[in-house]
Amino acid sequence: MKIGNSVLIRNIDNYCINDLNIPSIVLMENAALKVIKNIDFERFKSFTIVCGSGNNGGDGLAVARHIFSMNMKVDIFIVGNHSMSKDCKANYDILKNMGINIKHIIKSEDIINLREALSENSMTIDAIFGIGLSRKIEGIYDEVTKIINEKSTYTLSIDIPSGMKCDSFGILGNSIEADKTVSFEVYKKGFLDYESEKYTGSIIIEKIGVPDYVVNKFHNKEYMTEINYIKNIIKKRNKYSHKGDFGRVTIIAGSEKFTGAAYISTMAAVRTGSGLVTLCTKKSVVDILKTKLVEAMSMSYEDNTFEEVILNSDSIAMGPGMGNDEFTFKQVRNILSKEGCPVVLDADALNVLKDNLELLKNSNRKIVITPHMGEMSRLTGINIKELVENRIDIAVNFAKEYNVVVLLKGYNTIITDGREVYINSTGSSKMASGGMGDALTGIITSFIGQGYEVLKATILGAYIHGYCGDILSKDMFCVNASHIIEKLPYIIEDLINKHENQFKLQ
Template identity: 30%
Template sequence: MARIVTASTMAAMDRATMDEFGLPGRILMETAGREAARIIRQHYPLRDTPILILCGNGNNGGDGWVTARYLLGWGAQVSVLLAGSPEKLTQNSLINRSLYEKAGGCVLTADNDSRLAGHRGALQRAALFVDALFGIGLDRDVKGHFATLTDTVRESGKSLISLDIPSGIHADTGHVLGTAFRSDHTITFGFAKPGHFLEPGRSHRGILHTVDIGIPEVIYGKIPSDLACTDPEWAKEILTMRSPESHKGNFGHILLVAGAPDTRGAAVLAATGALRSGAGLLSLMVPEASLPLPGIPPEVMLHTVGGNNRTGFDDTALQSVADLLEGKTLVAAGPGMGTSSSAARILQRLLDCPLPLVLDADALNLLALHPELMEKCCRRPHTTVLTPHPGEMARLCQTSSTAIQQDRIAAAVCLATDSGCHILLKGASTVAATPEGFCRIVTSGNPGMATGGSGDVLCGILAGLMAQGLPADEAVPLAAYVHGLAGDHLAKNKGPIGYLPSEVAHTIPRIIQTTCIPPNRENPGHE
């Protein structure tokens, strides 16, 4: 699983490498610039591509000076535009500017709009821009001639490569700070940053290249990161082949509480997701008024309880819960469950049961509507997973969805650590947070999945994986990763929009086979 670090953690690693390990910052900068130049050479014909490298005053600009020197030595048509003040260059940037100039490099200076306008010809002649303006330390809006330069380059339509992160993107949140580059490639140093994966930063980065700049392994151990992202190698480590002696009892028995009459399809989608992800058995509890359930898999064991068309579940349904909990491995509740007072009493009973619990959709709305239920949820000694989208998250946290979206990682980690629950904050750049404060960013998924029913399928996948024995800290991000990969497969093969959540559910076995589980050895046979 790929490690991710915040800007402050990366800076701490750099400092520790210099101060404790004794590796000079110039060496780190030299390695970063050389590796950046190497990747540029791999993707662009240097002798036929006029390159303009945009440098700021800081160490990101220093990386740019080194990159320029290597490209110049390899025969590239390269110039540097210093967008800052020459007097404010950091020491290492000043040294590397001098080395670049000694190698015969050309430097243009533009520290205000007037001087920038004087270099319009150089900007127009460039076929490739390299962005080394700000890097990962930016924490304020891009303004003045920096904003003019950013907009000019972006609007030119020319190829653009960013060093570390596209300038104007917040490294920790992915937000645009005023204005930002939209790059074809981003070359980041040491480790990837959250802003490479969180929108809109993810859409601005282009192809991401992560390069090793020589930070020693001993430093990694001293400065651990509580962030990671999902990837195929990580998934392969989690999903293993089943024993030939397996039977359905080995893979869990889920009780799914869902499907009020007006939203009965949610129960079908969640049940399908659970079975397609490999759950051994699934019992579905629905109000009798929800029948029939078109499309329900015949493998589902259906249990109808008291209910009506007005409230969904009624109070008589509560009498069936205890019997239905017997022999179950896990409970999932919420998809299309409704928010009636009877549904609230059912949820209260489920919160008391000694089983892992996955709460989605209306179950989350009930927690937000009834603070005493949320308090009970937080006190549960058993594993509990909450799977909100930003609106549901806002209601749970008594804030706005805008506030949640401002820092998705912080919001998810805060709720997870405060509640003791595992949190899956859905949406563009889904994040999974544990009660211990560890967070994984899910790297799969696409906008075509933004349609009603997608969350129900995801709830089912998650319940299915946990029922098979995966711990929540693995199952929660893996469910979202598999779900997103299934959507990506359909977007590639059917088109970017118009495929259905039910199709996503039916694609899951293929995704698990081709992406997550290592190829199986040939079965032994007879000659």
């Protein structure tokens, strides 16, 4: 599922119109037909369609024509007194030629008719502003937006809810609160905002006749992960394989206060399918963890074979429960300064890098960092508010500068190597509990050890981690890390054999 912004859509439209000679009104008609396709006419019998004067309004007028032709009740409104775009005017003229009454809302008194229509009709279609809106909604537009949100029984927005930002996060003063948004060609970047669902409702992405190669020509390699992509990168196991084929994974984790983090990250690697997993931890807690980790080896940093284990590893995880102290810093510096297998850095392995980021830049290893917002704020010095609002760009720039894969945790977790961006589509707030990040670290490290390319292993790990939570959340009030660990091998096998589309892209 491709993610895009208004610049991408303008480039696509211009290419289709100028290079392929597809008339813009054909694209508008295709968009209208896809909106019609997504209306349940058994449930909805009467419609209020509120349009602006641009191409989004033209989409709405084309939808109104089709609904009218189906002999259904439709009340049509145009907001403002701006001149119409060419295609909007063409659809307006067709409706007038058909004898359809179109009401104009220019001043506050004109809203009376809209209020009545909203109360009488079963669906409202929002076609006021499209993806190009850049100014704050004010005046009559603000009044119309408020009355729609107050009186509409069910609202469908065309392409993007009017008032919602397309290229970044947030709204422009006010926004339509839709129950469904039918958008076109790509998933809009604004939909990734933490509060977007309040405005978008359910999101459906429709193709409107643009060839895939045209979209790819202008697309910036930003994607929403979906189940078919995940299915395509999971490797089926050869029946002749043995444990040596599935990776030697080393987890460097734990301390006197935090044995749980070490246990969770280690068991997550085991249950994800690693051939051999070794936990390296403080000598004082080795015996405690040995009694729990019957399917993984446990050793202390002081063990004579510690350096040999590190040297022979196919992947290493560092950080869960280690403690933010000088000892942890020395261990991280030691591993990053040597050549070898990829390393996943989490928790305290990230905390000790504050003011020591040259260790990332100078390392010859492939590195994945998995910070939550607080850890990323400490690493970058950027306050959390700014980080949340610009998290994609900040993650991309950090990945580029330090040549690492960044997994920035949170709703719509971001995964990037600085060249491509993937937004994870799984997981929920029911997973918000201690140890979840430790489990994710173990899962990613396991996939790297099994031979997956580092970026793909990170994408795969994040998706499966969240997908486990989604499945479990159907029957559970809260989901803990131990539940995820137990479910992992079943979910991975299920994904290998699953045949379905998570997103409705048609």
